[in-house]
Amino acid sequence: MMATKTARASLLDKPNGKFVVGQYPVPTLKSGEVLMKIEMCGICGTDIHTWRAPAEAVFGLEYPISLGHEISGIIESLGNGVTTDSVGTPVKVGDRIGVIPAIHCGKCYFCRIAKTPEKCTDWKTYGTWPKADQQPHFTGGYGDYLYLHDPGSFFIKSTTTAERTAFLEPMAVVVHSMLHAKIKLGDTVVVQGSGPIGLLTTACAKLAGASVVIATGRSNRARVELAREMGADHVILAADMPSEEDRKRFVFEKSLNNVGADVVINTVGTCEAFKECFNFVRHSGTIVEVGNFVDSGTFDFNPCTQLCERGIKIIGSFDNEAEHFVRAMPLIADKRIPLEKLITHRVPLEDVEMVLGVIEKGQKLDNREIVKAMMVPDISERKS
Ligand SMILES: [Zn+2]
Ligand SMILES: [Zn+2]
Secondary structure, X not given: XXXXXXXXXXXXXXXXXXXXXXXXXXXXXXXXOEEEEEEEXXXXXXXXXXXXXXXXXXXXXXXXXXXXXXXXXXXXEEOOOOOEOOOOOEOOOOOEEEEEOEEOOOOOHHHHOOOOHHHOOOOEEEOOEOOOOOXXXXXXXXXXXXXXXXXXXXEEEXXXXXXXXXXXXXXXXXXXXXXXXXXXXXOEEEEEOOOHHHHHHHHHHHHOOOOEEEEEEOOOHHHHHHHHHOOOOEEEEOOXXXXXXXXXXXXXXXXXXXXXXXXXXXOOOOHHHHHHHHHHEEEEEEXXXXXXXXXXXXXXXXXXXXXXXXXXXXXXOOOOOHHHHHHHHHHHOOOOOOHHHHEEEEEOHHHHHHHHHHHHHOOEEOOEEOOEEEEXXXXXXXXX
């Protein structure tokens, strides 16, 4: 079957390589498949790690790949038999959907017995799979289309705008760690980090009933100010409070009964940030680690004095799965969370590599800090 229409996809040619925008034939759907016209795709720091990873670290990925996993789009066409989204809501051409990029097998021990599909042993994900210069193409968010061709694909109808729907995937990461955190009414919560995941976590901690939320940041004043807008009661900018002891004292002073935070959630990908969680958490409190999904090293740890004697719980939260997306949808639609304020830049497809480079170096783009840059296929010029 020859497709006549073509559309663009930006493909990363090799580990540490170049993003090349090419034209590929738009597929004709087989039964059960969905073609999504991408409206917006969040440009995410995770993509920098995949981009820069040495070849041996991305064993199993076949290049070129199409990155981009924070995807909002409109159903362009539906294959035979597709009448609902993956949770049974009726869908039709023209509806906005959010997609769960990861595809879990549903058969392995982790999918079926442990019920932690995010640790599926036969895991793959749109945004790195499959090899994108051959059929089916359109396998990631940095393009005009996403082609949901795998029978295990999971998508849900959106109840909100394109801008907000592009936050569905990061919000699902946050929902996952929030479920681990088990925040109770009246809790004091410290959120380490004010990047997109930290900011969403701050908003969710407040919605979950925390009475005091303290957000931290290293040096970026604009981001901790955004944390206040997301609901933080207090912020710590390490640049203003360089002493570790002072930061610890601040958290204790602001916490209920001055005993430290009930819950500390680390969204920063450094060892130091995780280590500092132990200064903030109260005895018998909880630390949830979500930031260190890339190896940032090790530190000395005393299991007696730091863990057992203090009765602390430490929980690692990795990626997300269907339940987290279903729970994330009403949150991204909730106007109490001013998600629009996180979008600092909208860029055309050709700019993805440049923007990833700017984020990597921690630089400004068009004289503004990047909080969340969105790739918008239908624009030809950057908007800040
Ligand atoms: Zn992401
Ligand atoms: Zn599985």
